[in-house]
Amino acid sequence: MSLAVEKLEGNMADLTITVPAEDFANALKSAYNKNKGKFQMAGFRKGKVPMAYIEKVYGPEVFYEDAANELINKTYPEEIDGIELDIVSRPEISVTQIEKGKDFIYVAKVATRPEVKLGSYKGIEVEKEDISVSDEEVKAEIEKAQKENGRKVDVTDRPAKLQDEVKIDFDGSVDGVAFDGGKGEDYNLVLGSHTFIDTFEDQIIGKSVGDEFDVNVTFPEDYQAENLAGKAAVFKVKLNSIKETQLPELDDEFASDVSAFDTFAEYEEDVKKTLELRKKDAAARQKEAKCIQKLIETSEMEIPEPMVALQQDRMLEDFDMRLSYQGLKLDQYLQITKMTRDDLKADMRPEALNRIKSSLVVEAVAEAEAIEVSDEEVDEEIKKMAESYQMEVEKFKEMVGEREIDAVKHDLKNRKAVKLMAESAVEVEPAEKPADEAKSE
Numbered sequence: 001m002s003l004a005v006e007k008l009e010g011n012m013a014d015l016t017i018t019v020p021a022e023d024f025a026n027a028l029k030s031a032y033n034k035n036k037g038k039f040q041m042a043g044f045r046k047g048k049v050p051m052a053y054i055e056k057v058y059g060p061e062v063f064y065e066d067a068a069n070e071l072i073n074k075t076y077p078e079e080i081d082g083i084e085l086d087i088v089s090r091p092e093i094s095v096t097q098i099e100k101g102k103d104f105i106y107v108a109k110v111a112t113r114p115e116v117k118l119g120s121y122k123g124i125e126v127e128k129e130d131i132s133v134s135d136e137e138v139k140a141e142i143e144k145a146q147k148e149n150g151r152k153v154d155v156t157d158r159p160a161k162l163q164d165e166v167k168i169d170f171d172g173s174v175d176g177v178a179f180d181g182g183k184g185e186d187y188n189l190v191l192g193s194h195t196f197i198d199t200f201e202d203q204i205i206g207k208s209v210g211d212e213f214d215v216n217v218t219f220p221e222d223y224q225a226e227n228l229a230g231k232a233a234v235f236k237v238k239l240n241s242i243k244e245t246q247l248p249e250l251d252d253e254f255a256s257d258v259s260a261f262d263t264f265a266e267y268e269e270d271v272k273k274t275l276e277l278r279k280k281d282a283a284a285r286q287k288e289a290k291c292i293q294k295l296i297e298t299s300e301m302e303i304p305e306p307m308v309a310l311q312q313d314r315m316l317e318d319f320d321m322r323l324s325y326q327g328l329k330l331d332q333y334l335q336i337t338k339m340t341r342d343d344l345k346a347d348m349r350p351e352a353l354n355r356i357k358s359s360l361v362v363e364a365v366a367e368a369e370a371i372e373v374s375d376e377e378v379d380e381e382i383k384k385m386a387e388s389y390q391m392e393v394e395k396f397k398e399m400v401g402e403r404e405i406d407a408v409k410h411d412l413k414n415r416k417a418v419k420l421m422a423e424s425a426v427e428v429e430p431a432e433k434p435a436d437e438a439k440s441e
Helices: 021-038 051-058 060-080 135-148 252-258 264-298 305-325 330-337 341-368 375-388 393-424 435-440
Strands: 002-008 012-019 092-097 104-111 125-127 151-154 165-174 177-190 212-218 232-246 426-428
Touching (some): 012 060, 021 051, 021 104, 051 060, 060 104, 104 305, 125 264, 135 264, 177 232, 252 264, 305 330, 305 341, 330 341, 341 393, 375 393
Parallel strands (some): 125 426
Antiparallel strands (some): 092 104, 151 232, 212 232
């Protein structure tokens, strides 16, 4: 077996892989053994038709495709293992010679990691982030805690109002005909949450427990169920119960209930400090992100399209996984949004390209600075990861394998590179916005 490498323009390369005729013959036999049960011919029992006879009837190429796939799947990983090229895409395969009794030859077109001409990565100017915390922000955070600790109580002495949680029965119809999903019993609904379409919730306001009434709404023109889009509907509604949230008083007792402090003043001061730390951490991340973006702008690199395509595929897989956590399949999401997979990948392209460029410039900085990561640093990071999974370190290492440990080392090296850029960055005051822009905000 042999490999010939031809470097092409645009960080692409052709890998010509030649497989000996003997190996191709063996792959043909393997393809025959895998498929012989599919052939049934007069004079032979099913699965017992000789290979030569099948080739005579159907032509020698009858087993070529399976044989080629077997050889490519076996030989491609073997041939690229250890070569100097840093391949960053899936291979685009084209078979150039496939004939019984001859060597099997195919070409794998691949993208290779682009070289990066780094811009200046020290002393990058970035706008300073505002990490001050206003009284309004502190108040909003405390009110959030107040709502979370509110107590829901039944209401019987007044009609429903905004922010009440009601329990309703409903039965919807369009032109007198019921539709899927239009019926429910004891459904919990917060008035003002805009859970239901149009003015549905508004028409419950003012009604009392036990009331039965009609709610008239119109489905949006772009509603996901096409048979309902733009249609007027009537819902028969019964109001079963009303609950309101009673908020606790913002006093020392509240502070002791929701925190480790005895007085409201201490609790309020701690909330402010927590918000300041949160903003400080967010500002640090923003600073790092801005440094990377500025470096991308001043660096030069040519990104091969197959590299972008692979990143898009990975992002699509991640998106599919996140949807599954929410109980939704990708095909369902595409149906709801009226998109195709290609549409979704096209939307992801700018982010995919930016992720690639970000990774490349950070890795280039790490290389330029000869950044190293010690075994102790890797072990400490592995320990943190194992603890997050509530596993013993050694068992965690066995589970993830050497490839994941190498990825951890790579990630730590990149973090050091980003930290170096951020620490050397020069923070400048944000430019004043034009008067009309500031006014619009």
